[in-house]
Amino acid sequence: MTTPQEPRRDQRARAVAAAIVALLAAILTVAGTPGPASAAAPRVAQRWASLMYHSLTPTPAYVQLRKTLATQRATLATRAQQLSTGRDAHGTAQAGLATAVTADAAARTRSAVAREALTSARNTLTVVSQQRPRNGIAVTGARNTITAAAQTVTTRRTQAREAATALKTAQAASRTATINLDKATIAWETAAATVRTNQRKLIALDHSxxxxxxxxxxxxxxxxxxxxxxxxxxxxxxxxxxxxxxxxxxxxxxxxxxxxxxxxxxxxxxxxxxxxxxxxxxxxxxxxxxxxxxxxxxxxxxxxxxxxxxxxxxxxxxxxxxxxxxxxxxxxxxxxxxxxxxxxxxxxxxxxxxxxx
CATH class of the missing domain: 3.30.1380.10 (Muramoyl-pentapeptide Carboxypeptidase; domain 2)
Known part of the structure; x- marks a missing residue:
């Protein structure tokens, strides 16, 4: 014997089952049936074309780095020219310094010789002045020699001062040229290192x-x-x-x-x-x-x-x-x-x- 509640329970169970079936049907309709795996696989010819396209079409990063590298190479060329100019200037300054050193030494030597000649002339005057009988011609000659020697000393002293000044100028020029060469060398080395670094990066980005x-x-x-x-x-x-x-x-x-x-x-x-x-x-x-x-x-x-x-x-x-x-x-x-x-x-x-x- 059934109770009045049993038919109602059966109806509810059938309703729930129907709802579940409808839900599953809706899910399958939305998701669709998956196709065979081969349908998603790329064709070989398309793969070849794609590989060649990407091989011959650089990435934006590669293009940008190549532009940057071109600018850096131009900078490196400028730095190389500056370095060459700096080396030339340094060589010229060093040659000028060597010449100035030689000229200064020669001027000092000539000045010393002139002073010695003046001293000798004075000694000669002393000797001839003490001779008896007095020799006026010899005394006059000795005095003239002293005058000439004194003029030579003055000239040689002036030349020595000028040579010393020229030497100081050459030394300053040499120091400046050395400093500039060092700066040019550092600038070139920095630019060269930057180019080398980005060349390596560019190679790493190139998968062509x-x-x-x-x-x-x-x-x-x-x-x-x-x-x-x-x-x-x-x-x-x-x-x-x-x-x-x-x-x-x-x-x-x-x-x-x-x-x-x-x-x-x-x-x-x-x-x-x-x-x-x-x-x-x-x-x-x-x-x-x-x-x-x-x-x-x-x-x-x-x-x-x-x-x-x-x-x-x-x-x-x-x-x-x-x-x-x-x-x-x-x-x-x-x-x-x-x-x-x-x-x-x-x-x-x-x-x-x-x-x-």
Whole structure:
């Protein structure tokens, strides 16, 4: 037998259960169902493009420090010039001091000699004055000698005073030059230390080589990822050269850098599979589909294998001519292209791609 309260308890229990179910449904609706982990993973080509972008785009801190360092290097150059001037002035002052010391010593010696000559002349006058019979001519001559000797003493004394004054001036100039040289040396050393410190900081902030190396390490995976799904819409034009969008930024930066160095680069990038077939025929490949590229008059990859067909290779030209191993443009590329993610196919100086193939 049931009591009147039991139906009411059942109703309340069902209501609570319904509320819990509704709450859980609302939570699941808001949160959504998590997708597979692979959906959040970046594509390899995008990773390559991102690495190269960050490799070629300095951080604000790097840019600011580079500007600061440029100013500090200019200051260092000024300090170096001041130091050079200070050394020259110090050398001149030291030479002047040496000359003044020599001149002072010579003047003192001449003054002493003049005084001795005057003393000797006076002694001579005493002797001839005491001679009997008196020799008037000798006395007069002795007196004239004394007069001349006295004049010489006066002259030599004046010269000695002038030499002493010149020596004091030279000594003061030497002290001033030494003080100025010390100041210039300290200023230069301080500026040089500041430049060295910030150069080390700048190197520490520069991760471009590391990022470019990471991009190079996945370049073959980029090819593997892009080739099966490539469509022409994946390409774009950079200064008249059609390349894959993922390499466009790096390629543009490379051409800009070359131009800044006086090297004008262009070339041929993307081409269709049909064009690759035509080139195989034009270049005399024994068989369009099977003959190795090296068997053609001009090395030409088998259709479906060329990186040109997916916009990841460029045949570089300069001045309308394909690069040769002894050209200035090739030397520039050999020295710099790696920074932009491009590698040369050794057998073809003009052929550059993200893998070197």
């Amino acid at each position: 080589a590391e990022l470019a190396a990471q991009a190079a390490a996945i370049s073959r995976d980029v090819v593997t990822e892009i080739r099966p799904a490539f469509v022409v819409a994946d390409s774009t034009t950079v200064y008249g050269v059609t390349v894959h969008k993922k390499v466009a930024f790096a390629f543009r930066r490379m051409l800009d850098a070359a131009k800044a160095d006086g090297i004008i680069l262009s070339g041929g990038g993307f081409r269709t599979k049909q064009r690759q077939i035509q080139l195989r025929t034009i270049n005399g490949c024994p068989d369009v589909w099977t003959a190795p590229a090296s068997s053609c008059r001009v090395p030409t990859a088998i259709p479906g294998r060329s990186l040109h067909e997916i916009g990841l290779a460029i045949d570089i030209t300069s001045g309308g001519t394909s690069l040769t191993a002894n050209s200035a443009a090739f030397r520039w590329m050999a020295a710099n292209a790696g920074r932009y993610g491009f590698v040369n196919l050794p057998s073809e100086p003009w052929h550059w791609s993200i893998t070197g193939g």
